[in-house]
Amino acid sequence: MDFFNKLGEKAGEAYESVKNSDVTKKAVNYASIPSLSIQIGQQEAEIKRQYEIIGAAVFAAEGNDENHDCAEQFEAIKVAQKKIEELRAKIEEKKNAGGDQTKEAPTTKICPDCGKELGEESLFCSKCGHKFNDIVVVDAQDVTEE
Numbered sequence: 001m002d003f004f005n006k007l008g009e010k011a012g013e014a015y016e017s018v019k020n021s022d023v024t025k026k027a028v029n030y031a032s033i034p035s036l037s038i039q040i041g042q043q044e045a046e047i048k049r050q051y052e053i054i055g056a057a058v059f060a061a062e063g064n065d066e067n068h069d070c071a072e073q074f075e076a077i078k079v080a081q082k083k084i085e086e087l088r089a090k091i092e093e094k095k096n097a098g099g100d101q102t103k104e105a106p107t108t109k110i111c112p113d114c115g116k117e118l119g120e121e122s123l124f125c126s127k128c129g130h131k132f133n134d135i136v137v138v139d140a141q142d143v144t145e146e
Contacts, residue, residue, distance in 0.1 A: 058070070059074060059077060062074075063077070063078070107120045108120060109122055109132065111125040111127065111128060111130050112130065113125065113128050113130040114127050114130070
């Protein structure tokens with residue numbers, strides 16, 4: 001038993017020396033650095049957000065002042081806003097013109113037993129189980145127009 005008591009004492013001494021060593025203290029200090037770096041990043045993001053709010057307020061209040069110190073930036077913002085409006089208009093044009101530029105409609109099968117519309121590659125009807133012996137392909141536009 002004396003062996004185990006001495007072993008326990010030595011292990012305790014080793015633990016205390018490691019716990020109080022400079023290496024352990026440095027490791028603990030280094031372990032907290034990522035957390036502090038994250039906090040710095042959060043504060044920098046908050047500053048950036050506040051700058052954006054200030055900038056938007058100044059632009060709204062003084063954006064038409066041609067003699068302002070930021071007149072060049074005001075003009076760049078106006079040009080970008082106009083370009084955004086043009087791009088949005090193009091998007092709307094493309095959405096509205098979609099009927100003219102549609103791609104070829106997919107073909108489908110119609111089950112003769114239950115009328116379910118299926119993909120052309122279907123061998124069985126997923127609704128009633130009908131087995132397709134003859135391949136009947138129907139244009140999807142014809143089905144939707146009925």
